[in-house]
Amino acid sequence: MEHIPILKMGEYLLVSIQVDMHDQLAITLQNDLAEKIAKTGAKGVLIDISALDIVDSFIGRMLGNIASISKVLGAETVLVGMQPAVAITLVELGLSLKGMHTALNVEKGMQLLSRLTGKDQDYTSRKQ
Amino acid sequence: MEAAIEEKTIKIKESNDVVTVRREAREYAEKLGFNLLEQTKIVTAASEIARNAIVFGGGGIARFTTIEKPDKRGLQISFIDHGPGIEDIEAAMKDGYTTGGGLGLGLGGTKRLMDEFHIRSEPGKGTSVTIVKYL
Ligand SMILES: Nc1ncnc2c1ncn2[C@@H]1O[C@H](COP(=O)(O)OP(=O)(O)OP(=O)(O)O)[C@@H](O)[C@H]1O
Ligand SMILES: [Mg+2]
Numbered sequence: 181m182e183h184i185p186i187l188k189m190g191e192y193l194l195v196s197i198q199v200d201m202h203d204q205l206a207i208t209l210q211n212d213l214a215e216k217i218a219k220t221g222a223k224g225v226l227i228d229i230s231a232l233d234i235v236d237s238f239i240g241r242m243l244g245n246i247a248s249i250s251k252v253l254g255a256e257t258v259l260v261g262m263q264p265a266v267a268i269t270l271v272e273l274g275l276s277l278k279g280m281h282t283a284l285n286v287e288k289g290m291q292l293l294s295r296l297t298g299k300d301q302d303y304t305s306r307k308q
Numbered sequence: 309m310e311a312a313i314e315e316k317t318i319k320i321k322e323s324n325d326v327v328t329v330r331r332e333a334r335e336y337a338e339k340l341g342f343n344l345l346e347q348t349k350i351v352t353a354a355s356e357i358a359r360n361a362i363v364f365g366g367g368g369i370a371r372f373t374t375i376e377k378p379d380k381r382g383l384q385i386s387f388i389d390h391g392p393g394i395e396d397i398e399a400a401m402k403d404g405y406t407t408g409g410g411l412g413l414g415l416g417g418t419k420r421l422m423d424e425f426h427i428r429s430e431p432g433k434g435t436s437v438t439i440v441k442y443l
Contacts, residue, residue: 200331202327203323204323204324233348233351234355235352237411237413238359241410241411264345265345273421274411274417274420
């Protein structure tokens, strides 16, 4: 079965969706992430969707599920890199992705995750 | 003078066929000259209706037709299934109405994304949805 790779980086899990998301793949990702969070005790999940050229109601629902499941398992989820055309279409479709944390790119997403999890991953810099 | 050129019909049956429909929709939309945002709307709408036809209608066909009229050019996509049909179309069109544990956004959302949206359904016979976007 096809899986989307999940990378571990410190206390965070990183997912970059590079393929056309068919429904089963989205469900598999949801389950894989739940397992991996439980196994690693990850505190945050960053999902890069910059390569996704659409988000429809099914994919949107899966992304929302991932955020909810992660939360229950003690991890915050940040969605990054949504293309502007995808964002506009999503809102018109009626999907608000309410309650999901989003950021413009991976770097900003990592900063947001640090704040959400109350940690500064960059130990050399001091918290303000 | 009214001509429809380039028609293509594909069978949709399995959940993976939603991806095929998305690819075809993208290709047609691109070729016709729709901009990126319009392409995204068309592909998203096609994805919604294709999934409905497969999940609720047990599969069927998707037909792509380019519209070439003197005053209007565009893309029309029709989805036809011979599933159980929809008892109450008005209810099904409402955001949040779902019998499948979804978000209930597919039909209403698709209507918002496209320029034309036509749905016909007969309980026990099937459902056909036609969506159109003009350039
Ligand atoms: N082709 C079809 N055949 C039979 N019933 C259908 C068909 N398409 C839609 N329906 C019915 O209409 C309802 C609403 O469809 P809609 O696409 O708006 O929402 P959904 O598919 O349930 O959820 P979502 O699209 O948000 O994932 C469906 O739950 C289903 O009961
Ligand atoms: Mg639907």
